[in-house]
Amino acid sequence: MKKFYYFSKSKLKFVEIRNFYKKFVFLLVFFAILVSFFVFGTFLVFHEFINPDSEVKALKKSNKLLREKFELLVDKYENLDQTVNQLNEKSRELRLKANLDPKNTEIAYGIGGSIFEPIESYNSGEITTFLNEIDTYIDKVSLKVKIEKNNYSEITSTLKQNELLYDAIPAIRPCEGRIADDFGMRFHPILKFVRMHNGIDIITDVGTKVYAPGNGTVESVGWKGGYGLTMEIAHGFGYKTLYAHLESVKVKVGQKVNRGDFVAYSGNTGRLSSGPHLHYEVHHNGVTLDPMNFIYDDVSLFEIVKK
The missing domain is CATH 2.70.70.10 (Glucose Permease (Domain IIA))
Structure with missing residues (x-):
């Protein structure tokens, strides 16, 4: 293996460099890491200087996508709400036909006020309020569905009983004369x-x-x-x-x-x-x-x- 020397002024002669290859590799790796940190740091500084609002823009884009998904979800629940309201009108008619007292579902549902206010900005407070209103609205629609389900079960049971009652009532003349x-x-x-x-x-x-x-x-x-x-x-x-x-x-x-x-x-x-x-x-x-x-x-x- 080739040997490397350096001239020592104190000894006034050439001295052999021991473990030259190990020291050389170490220095090479050290300088490579140093250069990498320098380049990466320069990139971050340059990128922040060129696009100072990049993170904010990314968050705004994400918030916009979430808002669109939530508004789409609200549209679906509004359509479900309208369908349940139509079923409620039908159930009123069916309760009358089944000789059942009408139910005041407005008290059970809770009425009054708008459903929610559409979100207009990216303010975290408004987003939180918007989500809370959506959550309340979903609970209200879920309650309507539960009430109508119980209502139809009661109507179905009563109609079956009415069929038995109508068959049992002595409703014809028992003989000619x-x-x-x-x-x-x-x-x-x-x-x-x-x-x-x-x-x-x-x-x-x-x-x-x-x-x-x-x-x-x-x-x-x-x-x-x-x-x-x-x-x-x-x-x-x-x-x-x-x-x-x-x-x-x-x-x-x-x-x-x-x-x-x-x-x-x-x-x-x-x-x-x-x-x-x-x-x-x-x-x-x-x-x-x-x-x-x-x-x-x-x-x-x-x-x-x-x-």
Whole structure:
């Protein structure tokens, strides 16, 4: 390996330089690092001098993009808000059709004032206010969606119950014939004194088919004093119907029946029957009601009866 020397004035002779290559590499690396720091520092100073607001501009650009995204988000929520408001109007109509009391959703939602003020500058305080208003607005729309969801669940449940109620109400004439004695006080033709008549009498021949006026369950069949052979149907929702002076019954206790099902034959049984007819009563929660309030003249029995 080649050796390197230097002249020593103190010794007045050439002295060998030990570890020359290691010292040379060290100095080379040191000066390279020094030059790199110098160049990088010069670049930073020059760049800051040429573009003193570059960082601010970058932040403003980022804020602008964020603002546009937030405003787009607000537009979407405004459209959702309008849709929920339209659904609220529809739900008001549905609640009326379902016999439900209308809800004052304005109190639940909270109304008044503008939704939010659009951000006009890059001031951090205004941005914070803008974000808080958006957050409040989103909470308000979310509350509306939750209320409408509960509202529709209530409407759906009520409509299903109403369907069952409408099917159960004794809403048709139980047999063909002429109505002779109305509901109310009357002079009894056999007992010969005035007493309450708890139903109506339908004059018809013995053996006329009797039909269930609404869905229900046969509750009792048997002889009942002056009523003769009697049948009772429990329709649910507090409704019950009674059929007296029957010739025969074609259903059993506990049997389910639907409106229009054939259930019995009219007759002339019972000591208080003055002739062939069907005595028909309607009860609701134990109170006797006028059956005529449940019979619609514009609905023919043969339109309901199953063939």
